[in-house]
Amino acid sequence: MIIKASTSLRNDYATISDLAHREEEPIYITKNGEGDLVVMSIEAFERREETLKLRARLEAAERSRLAGDATYTIEESRKRLEAIYNREDA
Known part of the structure; x- marks a missing residue:
């Protein structure tokens, strides 16, 4: 400090x-x-803001998971990621 x-x-x-x-x-x-x-510095501030935004998204996802909302198996997750990345490559 x-x-x-x-x-x-x-x-x-x-x-x-x-x-x-x-x-x-x-x-x-x-x-x-x-x-x-x-x-x-602005750079440090922006990194901190991005970290806080990511943390908030992760906390929301964890709350959703614990509530039983929109959970996926590993296979379902893999297929969803492949669909996203294959779409971007096209």
């Missing part, structure tokens, strides 16, 4: 920006000793 004071952001933006891109993780900015902001 990277923590920097707000004065670092105000006085040395370039260093904070370089750090965000290099470390690829959030930088916590404090103000008067308390947490205030989180700064991160």
Whole structure:
């Protein structure tokens, strides 16, 4: 976890920006000793957003599976995937 004071952001933006891109993780900015902001590179933010979207889809699929909705055997899954990939190759 990277923590920097707000004065670092105000006085040395370039260093904070370089750090965000290099470390690829959030930088916590404090103000008067308390947490205030989180700064991160756009690339890291977009990766995080995609991960959260994927996690939500996986959780929805697991809830559906546990509820007994739309479950498939391995053979049914294989056939469905083959149909998808064969369609894309055409």
